[in-house]
Amino acid sequence: MDSARITTIDRLPPRAKAVVVSCSGPASFRLQELGLLPGAHIRVLRRAPLRDPLQIEVGQSLLALRLREARSVQVEPLDSGTTSA
Secondary structure, three states, X not given: OOHHHOEEHHHOOXXXXXXXXXXXXXXXXXXXXXXXXXXXXXXXXXXXOOOOOEEEEEOOEEEEEOHHHHOOEEEEEOOOOOOOO
16 A cells, blocks of 8 residues: 555546545444445546536445545555456
């Protein structure tokens, strides 16, 4: 893990893939129950026209996150050539 690359889900562009590093904030327990656990692979699918909410894929699940929730999930982006589950 390269700490210089750590960002949050809300900063990822559509179609970007990443690995969850951690969740924080008031909604962290709920987000972890939905599958946003450290080590989980995610992919940003799309954003609403006003950027909120955004849709992500976690495993076989599709989630819609508000920006404030997406800001509470730290991720490490994967290179475009890297395959993920």
